[in-house]
Amino acid sequence: MPKPARSYWLMKSEPDEFSIDDLARVGTEPWSGVRNYQARNFMWRQMRVGDGVFFYHSNAAVPGIHGLARVASTPYPDPTQFDPSSDYFDAKSGREDPRWWLVDVAFERKLSRAISLDELRGQAEALDDFVLLRRGNRLSVLPVSAAQWHHILSLEKKTP
Numbered sequence: 001m002p003k004p005a006r007s008y009w010l011m012k013s014e015p016d017e018f019s020i021d022d023l024a025r026v027g028t029e030p031w032s033g034v035r036n037y038q039a040r041n042f043m044w045r046q047m048r049v050g051d052g053v054f055f056y057h058s059n060a061a062v063p064g065i066h067g068l069a070r071v072a073s074t075p076y077p078d079p080t081q082f083d084p085s086s087d088y089f090d091a092k093s094g095r096e097d098p099r100w101w102l103v104d105v106a107f108e109r110k111l112s113r114a115i116s117l118d119e120l121r122g123q124a125e126a127l128d129d130f131v132l133l134r135r136g137n138r139l140s141v142l143p144v145s146a147a148q149w150h151h152i153l154s155l156e157k158k159t160p
Contacts, residue, residue, distance in 0.1 A: 008144040009047065010054040010065070010132060011105065020055045020067035020110055028072050028106040031141075032080045033088040035100065039141035044075045044101035052149060053105055056132075057114075058140075064116035065152065073104035111156050119160050126151055 011031060013019065023029055034040055048071060055067040077098035080088035093099040117132075124133055131142045144152075 004048065005146075006051055007046065007048065008052045008054075008146060008149040009042065009071070010056050010142045010144050011069070012056045012058040012140045012142075014059040015057045015066075016059075019057065020107075023055065023067070023069060023105065023107045024110065026107075028104050030078070031102045031105050032078050034078070034102065034140055035088060035090075036139060036141075039139050040099075040101055042141045042143065043103050046143075047071045047075065047103050049074060052144075054144060054149075054152065055105075062114050062116050064114045064118075064120065065111065066114050067110045068108040069105045070108055071103050072106035075101045075103050078102040113156065113160075115152060115155050116160065119155065120152070123151065123155065 018029070031043065034043065051071040053069040053071060054065045055069050057063060057066050077095070078088070078100040080086040081090040081093040081098060081100045082095060083089055088100075090099055120127065120130070121133060124130070127133065127148050128145070130144070130148050131137055131139070
């Protein structure tokens with residue numbers, strides 16, 4: 001049976017909470033605390049070990065893609081949902097029937113320069129309906145097509 005094609009994702013984090021530098025320091029990190037069902041479903045139902053990840057800094061001086069990572073585990077229940085001391089505790093979630101799932105994300109590299117949200121907006125035509133650029137989109141985990149992935153990576157070598 002042929003191996004499924006690699007998928008690509010964009011995962012957002014506020015750099016004062018967890019940055020690409022933090023991921024570089026720890027190597028691999030559980031992507032915990034996601035409390036949006038669509039984002040959860042991407043991790044739970046669609047992500048596979050080895051998938052590519054753009055690491056995006058939101059709520060930052062320069063919002064944009066700052067590094068590359070990869071999905072490093074199969075999905076498993078997010079332990080923060082069971083911890084009453086966690087900001088992500090969910091009293092309605094049980095260990096027998098968890099609501100929230102996560103994957104581990106592993107550092108690959110920092111980009112040589114950030115690819116800003118403004119620069120991505122300037123590429124809207126080439127990025128063909130990139131979910132990040134849709135008005136009102138606030139998802140923390142987004143799918144990226146292979147064509148979008150390769151186009152965005154090509155921007156790293158260009159002067160903004």
